[in-house]
Amino acid sequence: DGDENVPEMMLDDTAVKPEGWLDNEPIQIPDPTQQKPTDWDDEMDGKWEAPMVPKPKCQEIGCGEWKRPMIHNPASKGKWHAPIIDKTAFRGTWKPRQVPNPDYYVEEHPHIVAKIGGIGIELWTMQEGIMFDNVVVSYNMNAVEAFTKETFAKKHEIESAFFAQQQAAQGGWTAKLMAAKDYLLQNPLVAVGSLLVGLLPIVFCFILPRRKRAEQSQQQQQHDNAEKDKKDTDTKTDDKKDTKATEKTEKKDHNDEKKDDKDVGKVSKIEEVDDKDEKNKK
Numbered sequence: 001d002g003d004e005n006v007p008e009m010m011l012d013d014t015a016v017k018p019e020g021w022l023d024n025e026p027i028q029i030p031d032p033t034q035q036k037p038t039d040w041d042d043e044m045d046g047k048w049e050a051p052m053v054p055k056p057k058c059q060e061i062g063c064g065e066w067k068r069p070m071i072h073n074p075a076s077k078g079k080w081h082a083p084i085i086d087k088t089a090f091r092g093t094w095k096p097r098q099v100p101n102p103d104y105y106v107e108e109h110p111h112i113v114a115k116i117g118g119i120g121i122e123l124w125t126m127q128e129g130i131m132f133d134n135v136v137v138s139y140n141m142n143a144v145e146a147f148t149k150e151t152f153a154k155k156h157e158i159e160s161a162f163f164a165q166q167q168a169a170q171g172g173w174t175a176k177l178m179a180a181k182d183y184l185l186q187n188p189l190v191a192v193g194s195l196l197v198g199l200l201p202i203v204f205c206f207i208l209p210r211r212k213r214a215e216q217s218q219q220q221q222q223h224d225n226a227e228k229d230k231k232d233t234d235t236k237t238d239d240k241k242d243t244k245a246t247e248k249t250e251k252k253d254h255n256d257e258k259k260d261d262k263d264v265g266k267v268s269k270i271e272e273v274d275d276k277d278e279k280n281k282k
Contacts, residue, residue: 004080010073017066025063028052 030050040048055063119135134151138144184191 003075004078006076007073008076008078009070011068012071013068015068018062020061021066022057022061022063023065025055025058027055027058027063029055 029052031053032050034050036048042048057063116137119137121132123130133155134147136144136147138147184194
């Protein structure tokens, strides 16, 4: 009983243009409160134009071309769709059944910690012989200090005396090296300074002379190239001189040949004259 092609919205035929509607007035005008900035450059920034704002009269009554408002079309029922019903074979997405967890429990007193029976320590180091002993956990600082005096302090005295005896027994360079190692570990700035001082002889004995030899080699190569260019230039000059001399010699030979030809012509003419004289005498 409905047409799907009927538009959903239609013009309101009952609407009437309000009285005083300004048909020829623009909806927006330049903002009269705005002024051209003092640093505005027309050549660089272009012609300055004030921002547009709605015209006050248009907000009160209305401006521009008046058009009837759109209202809902009562004859439109939209596009027909088949109704959606529940699918009888659909049982939903399967999920595993929830059962009570036998291991679940509620901690009634979480602030009560059981007795600590051990402590795990993860340490990354490149040194050997590191051991941990006499670990204490307490909120009482006095108890910790008393425990330290009774355990760590006494053991530390015995261990220090034992290591001192070992170093004294070894003596020589081993004890000095161990002492130097301990000193450098305790004073890293001294270790860095000693390393730099040790590198200076290497720099002066190997790196700088090598660089100087490279510069000398480069200079020698440049000198050799300059000498080679000079020799090439001299060779070209000699070739030009030889070519000019050869051309001059050839030209002279050619002139001599012409002169000889002329002499031969003269001799021939003399012989012809002599022949004529002999004929005349006869």
